Amino acid sequence: MTRGFLSDNSSGAHPAVLAALAAANEGHAPSYGADPVTAALEERVRQHFGPHARVFPVFNGTGANVLALKALLRPWEAAVATAESHMVTDESTAPQLVGGMRLVTVPAAAGKATPALLAPAFDADDGTVHHARPAAVTVAQSTELGTTYTVAELAELTAFARARGARVHVDGARLANAAARLGTTLRELTADAGVDVVSLGATKNGGLPGDAVIVLAPDLAEPVDRLRKATTQLASKMRFVSAQLLALLTEDLWRRNAAHANAAADLLAARLGELGVEPVYPVEANAVFVPVPPAALPAVVAEAPVLAWDARAGVVRAVASFDTTEEDVEALVAVLARHLG
Numbered sequence: 001m002t003r004g005f006l007s008d009n010s011s012g013a014h015p016a017v018l019a020a021l022a023a024a025n026e027g028h029a030p031s032y033g034a035d036p037v038t039a040a041l042e043e044r045v046r047q048h049f050g051p052h053a054r055v056f057p058v059f060n061g062t063g064a065n066v067l068a069l070k071a072l073l074r075p076w077e078a079a080v081a082t083a084e085s086h087m088v089t090d091e092s093t094a095p096q097l098v099g100g101m102r103l104v105t106v107p108a109a110a111g112k113a114t115p116a117l118l119a120p121a122f123d124a125d126d127g128t129v130h131h132a133r134p135a136a137v138t139v140a141q142s143t144e145l146g147t148t149y150t151v152a153e154l155a156e157l158t159a160f161a162r163a164r165g166a167r168v169h170v171d172g173a174r175l176a177n178a179a180a181r182l183g184t185t186l187r188e189l190t191a192d193a194g195v196d197v198v199s200l201g202a203t204k205n206g207g208l209p210g211d212a213v214i215v216l217a218p219d220l221a222e223p224v225d226r227l228r229k230a231t232t233q234l235a236s237k238m239r240f241v242s243a244q245l246l247a248l249l250t251e252d253l254w255r256r257n258a259a260h261a262n263a264a265a266d267l268l269a270a271r272l273g274e275l276g277v278e279p280v281y282p283v284e285a286n287a288v289f290v291p292v293p294p295a296a297l298p299a300v301v302a303e304a305p306v307l308a309w310d311a312r313a314g315v316v317r318a319v320a321s322f323d324t325t326e327e328d329v330e331a332l333v334a335v336l337a338r339h340l341g
Contacts (some may be wrong), residue, residue, distance in 0.1 A: 003267075003328050007204075008286060011321035014206030014257060020247035021208070024239045025173075031236045033057070038242040044249045045214060049198075050191040054215040056224050057165055057241040058233040061090050061173050061302035064199035064211045066099040066178045069138055069229050071197060071215075071223040073101050078132035079169070080121045082108035086144045087170055098231055104133040110281050111143035112153070115160035122164045137161045140171040141178045141189065145286030146265075148178040151188050158194030167217070168194065173201035176248075176258035177285040186254075191216045197224070198291020202245050206257045206322045210241035219319075228237035261286035264329055271333045286320045296339045302336040 004010060019208050029035035038057065045055040058064045065087055069079055079095075081087050083105040087095060095101050106113065121135050142148045149157070158168045172178075175198065175287060179189050182240045190198050198214040213228070218225060228234045235241050248254040262285060270281045272290065280289040292300050294314035301308045302314060309317040318332060 003324075004306050005318035005324075005328075005332060006305055008261060008319045008321045009105060009208075011323050012293075013208045014252055014253065014322060015195060016250075017207055017244050017247045020243040024221060024243035029239050032234060033238040033242075035242070035299060036081070036240040036244060040220070041242040041246045045226060046244055048186045048249055049129060049214055049216065050187050052197070052216065052218050053191065054221045054224075055200075055245070056213040056215065057235060057238055058167070058211055058213060058228065059235060059241070061171075061199060062094050063201065063231060063233040065126055065169075065171050065215050066094050067224060067227055067233055068088045068101040068197045068213045069169050070101060070200050070231065071220050071227055072136040074135070075100065076129075076132060076236045078140050078207050079136040080106060080118055080134050080166075081138045082106060082111060082113050082117075082143075084111045084144050085138065085140050085141070086110060086173065087142035088255060088303065089144065109144035110147045111155060112147055112149060113137070113139050114153075118157075118160060119248060124167070134164070134166060136167050136169060136225060138169040138171060138175070142174045142279040142287075143183075145281045146285050147282055148181055148284040149189075151193055154189065154193035154195065162194070170195050170198045171200045174209075174258075174285055175200060175202055175320040176205045177262055180255050180258035181262050181284055188306060190214070190331050192221065197230035199306075200245070202248055205254055205261075206248060207244040207285060210244050211296050212241075212245055215237055223323035223336070228265060252296055258286070261320045261322050261324060264324035264326075265318075267326065267334065268318060268320065268329050271329065272336070275337055275340060277336075280315050288320075289317045290316050290318060290336065291341060292316055292336075300336065300339045303339075304332060304334070
């Protein structure tokens with residue numbers, strides 16, 4: 001099968017994850033999370049996210065995002081997100097159809113929200129019943145444009161949200177990549193920064209289908225627990241999802257996988273720089289956004305394993321994975337070099 005850079009969803013599973021699944025398949029176990037693997041995962045999550053953290057394995061990232069954000073909102077409230085966030089651009093109508101929630105968007109440079117950018121959405125609330133009240137902020141780490149929030153930036157966002165009576169959700173589909181890049185722990189980027197709930201990605205970092213909602217605010221545990229069933233995200237054979245997450249959180253496999261993907265993205269950016277091509281956005285995780293002449297874009301995506309990100313502006317996206325090799329990078333650079341002159 002062709003190896004490429006269309007997405008880190010394109011890669012397979014890490015051997016340690018497959019081994020964990022095989023081990024979980026031995027014998028029978030109680031269902032719906034009452035199994036020893038899920039119990040071990042709960043303990044491991046507390047080690048990584050803090051003593052009050054609770055983990056709720058789910059089937060996929062969309063489910064994790066909708067479930068986590070829904071738990072923060074009452075029916076008449078809204079969540080504020082950047083217009084470029086994955087929650088807005090790539091979750092289809094799941095937030096509305098499954099979550100029954102309103103999303104209010106704000107523009108953001110390089111995909112990152114700031115208190116100044118968020119403030120107008122909160123200031124627009126006139127307190128009447130005619131408008132949804134902003135009650136949550138949702139940000140992606142890393143962002144949809146491959147940039148990352150520092151611990152200080154996240155703390156500033158959560159302080160802003162608290163001052164406005166709102167709570168904070170982090171879409172952590174690539175949280176591992178952000179932590180590996182910044183040299184932080186998972187706790188420092190979440191609980192210590194004041195985040196209430198996290199969607200923890202595993203699929204993009206060496207897992208098979210299966211992610212998790214990490215609850216950091218104790219009062220959200222019961223809502224997430226109940227809503228997981230109501231939003232069709234409760235796995236009967238949960239041990240198979242838990243086994244993947246446990247494998248990734250053991251001996252920092254999550255960090256090694258993410259750091260490898262980040263390094264491959266760095267290599268790609270460096271090799272492009274040698275050709276005089278600078279990425280459109282800073283390379284702060286495992287994604288590289290490459291400018292190409294708009295007229296050449298169809299030919300580029302026909303030959304190179306990359307995603308046409310913005311056909312009008314002439315931008316393609318290349319995402320490295322935990323198993324991307326130097327040979328993969330060099331093959332992509334050779335294709336891009338032919339089309340970029």
